[in-house]
Amino acid sequence: xxxxxxxxxxxSAEDARRPPLPDPPEVGPFRRDAWRSPLRGxxxxxxxxVALLVLLGIVVLTGFLSHAAYDxxxxxxxxxxxxxxxxxFAWPTDxxxxxxxxxxxxxxxxxxxIPVLLAKLWAVIPKLYERPAVASISHGLERLSLALLVxxxxxxxxxxxxxxxxxxxxxxxxxxxVHYAAALVFVGVLVLHVVLKLPIVASALxxxxxxxxxxxxxxxxxxxxxxxxxxxxxxxxEATISRRGFLGAVGxxxxxxxxxxxxxxxxxxxxxETALLAPRGRALGTGPNDFPVNQTARAAGxxxxxxxxxxxxxxxxxxxxxxxxxxxxxxxxxxxxxPIGCVEGWSTLxxxxxxxxxxxxxxxxxRDSEELVVESIERGSPYGRVSLSRGKLVDSRxxxxxxxxxxxxxxxxxxxxxxxxxxLPGVHNTKxxxxxxxxxx
Amino acid sequence: MRDxxxxxxxxxxxxxxxxxxxxxxxxxxxxxxxxRPDRLAFLLWFGGAVIGHDLVLFWLYAAVRRGLERTGxxxxxxxxxxxxxxxxxxxxxxxxxxxxxxxxxxxxxxxGAPVYERRAGIPLDPDLYLGRWLLVTAALFSxxxxxxxxxxxxx
Numbered sequence: 072x073x074x075x076x077x078x079x080x081x082x083s084a085e086d087a088r089r090p091p092l093p094d095p096p097e098v099g100p101f102r103r104d105a106w107r108s109p110l111r112g113x114x115x116x117x118x119x120x121v122a123l124l125v126l127l128g129i130v131v132l133t134g135f136l137s138h139a140a141y142d143x144x145x146x147x148x149x150x151x152x153x154x155x156x157x158x159x160f161a162w163p164t165d166x167x168x169x170x171x172x173x174x175x176x177x178x179x180x181x182x183x184x185i186p187v188l189l190a191k192l193w194a195v196i197p198k199l200y201e202r203p204a205v206a207s208i209s210h211g212l213e214r215l216s217l218a219l220l221v222x223x224x225x226x227x228x229x230x231x232x233x234x235x236x237x238x239x240x241x242x243x244x245x246x247x248x249v250h251y252a253a254a255l256v257f258v259g260v261l262v263l264h265v266v267l268k269l270p271i272v273a274s275a276l277x278x279x280x281x282x283x284x285x286x287x288x289x290x291x292x293x294x295x296x297x298x299x300x301x302x303x304x305x306x307x308x309e310a311t312i313s314r315r316g317f318l319g320a321v322g323x324x325x326x327x328x329x330x331x332x333x334x335x336x337x338x339x340x341x342x343x344e345t346a347l348l349a350p351r352g353r354a355l356g357t358g359p360n361d362f363p364v365n366q367t368a369r370a371a372g373x374x375x376x377x378x379x380x381x382x383x384x385x386x387x388x389x390x391x392x393x394x395x396x397x398x399x400x401x402x403x404x405x406x407x408x409x410p411i412g413c414v415e416g417w418s419t420l421x422x423x424x425x426x427x428x429x430x431x432x433x434x435x436x437x438r439d440s441e442e443l444v445v446e447s448i449e450r451g452s453p454y455g456r457v458s459l460s461r462g463k464l465v466d467s468r469x470x471x472x473x474x475x476x477x478x479x480x481x482x483x484x485x486x487x488x489x490x491x492x493x494x495l496p497g498v499h500n501t502k503x504x505x506x507x508x509x510x511x512x
Numbered sequence: 513m514r515d516x517x518x519x520x521x522x523x524x525x526x527x528x529x530x531x532x533x534x535x536x537x538x539x540x541x542x543x544x545x546x547x548r549p550d551r552l553a554f555l556l557w558f559g560g561a562v563i564g565h566d567l568v569l570f571w572l573y574a575a576v577r578r579g580l581e582r583t584g585x586x587x588x589x590x591x592x593x594x595x596x597x598x599x600x601x602x603x604x605x606x607x608x609x610x611x612x613x614x615x616x617x618x619x620x621x622x623x624g625a626p627v628y629e630r631r632a633g634i635p636l637d638p639d640l641y642l643g644r645w646l647l648v649t650a651a652l653f654s655x656x657x658x659x660x661x662x663x664x665x666x667x
Contacts, residue, residue, distance in 0.1 A: 186611055193570070208522055226557060236618040263531060312600050327608050328615060350628070
């Protein structure tokens with residue numbers, strides 16, 4: 072009962088005053104009979120909407136978790152200052168595959184959502200040309216929010232897809248903060264859209280049944296009653312494909328897109344071979360350093376002179392220590408098998424050997440440190456200086472890694488030393504570490 | 513007073529409340545992006561996303577479908593039925609293949625090669641992903657052909 076009252080309260084009134092804007096002429100796509108497919112109707116739109124909401128819901132949630140994983144409230148970690156205060160909790164270190172999971176889901180569900188999004192836009196496009204164009208102020212606000220919804224969703228998908236393939240030509244803006252800002256736009260208008268359309272979706276699925284329309288083959292496919300939605304064709308043509316076929320094609324698209332990319336996200340395992348259409352789905356060899364790299368030493372400006380015998384690690388705490396690589400190797404070392412995941416959605420599982428961070432904190436007399444600031448030899452990168460919360464530096468698995476899979480780290484993987492912390496985003500596992508500062512009160 | 517509000521605004525006050533709250537949040541996001549120095553590129557891409565899809569991409573696939581239907585019509589009533597079924601076994605794999613191309617074209621044509629090689633440390637062989645996409649396309653059409661033959665046999 073309350074739902075009906077609520078839905079009535081949110082529906083546009085029929086007795087609104089005359090349209091505030093002049094109408095476009097009734098030609099071409101503005102003629103309602105120009106739209107001929109009998110498939111369009113509230114049931115099809117509703118089914119696509121539910122699927123889209125589930126997929127994009129996961130994408131939005133994992134997207135915000137991805138931002139949280141960077142501990143944006145700490146030091147210079149934030150890639151965007153918007154809503155920094157919301158991230159009041161420190162990113163955990165358990166389970167170690169947490170970030171690999173959230174980012175993998177973000178990319179895989181995002182890819183799976185693409186054909187569903189395109190199908191949904193196809194299903195409702197007659198409404199783009201509806202007349203009157205703006206029947207009332209409330210109608211105008213709804214159409215504005217829809218323009219932002221379509222714009223932001225396509226923008227987010229397009230920028231995300233381009234980012235994971237490293238094609239930035241013509242983008243012209245810094246991907247990370249702009250992608251995040253657009254996500255805020257998307258969430259705002261999505262909430263409005265869901266609130267307004269939920270009663271319609273509920274009634275369409277109740278009236279038509281969730282699966283009943285799928286029983287009709289191509290020859291039995293009919294357009295629904297005219298008054299049920301503005302997207303319904305007034306003069307429907309014969310169906311060229313059934314709803315079953317249409318949704319099957321969309322589903323096939325989703326499964327193919329996601330399935331051929333998911334393999335790059337699985338931490339280890341032979342299923343990596345299935346990632347045919349994924350930027351990191353490539354066989355790299357079987358050596359200890361043969362796993363994916365994000366940012367080569369050369370690209371980071373790391374020369375052998377900087378990482379050679381003269382390299383020293385400076386540790387600040389209550390004491391200042393300067394250690395050479397041999398001195399680090401003579402300290403008690405730990406070995407842990409930990410995944411490392413990139414924001415682009417790929418991840419890998421390797422065995423790391425190094426000095427535990429809490430051990431270095433102890434040596435520097437900073438066992439009670441609340442924050443560790445890691446500095447890299449790399450200059451000019453937003454990740455050359457990273458802050459780690461206390462939970463990360465006290466975890467027994469957090470290491471200053473010196474070796475991987477039994478061999479010395481390669482230059483591309485951070486030689487002479489890199490950070491490896493469970494569940495930490497890849498870019499925060501700093502490579503070519505120069506200095507560690509354990510902040511003490 | 514409620515009635516005159518409804519006539520003027522077009523819906524109940526609750527509608528306006530929800531609309532303003534959510535649009536304000538969206539506006540905050542928009543302003544966050546627009547406050548940056550790279551705002552022009554952002555606006556162009558944002559607007560371009562809507563125009564690119566609604567006014568270009570959509571009409572492209574509508575035209576393709578209309579072309580297929582016209583071919584179907586020319587075949588007459590009996591041929592039409594057979595043609596309809598056959599056409600869908602072509603358009604579905606074609607749609608999935610085109611979708612893969614649309615999403616991965618920078619990878620398939622090696623457009624991101626300079627950045628890729630700097631970041632991944634391995635060369636991006638220009639034909640690697642093109643070959644894989646063609647392989648997947650072939651698999652899609654083959655699978656569709658198998659299903660088509662199975663359906664013919666059942667009929």
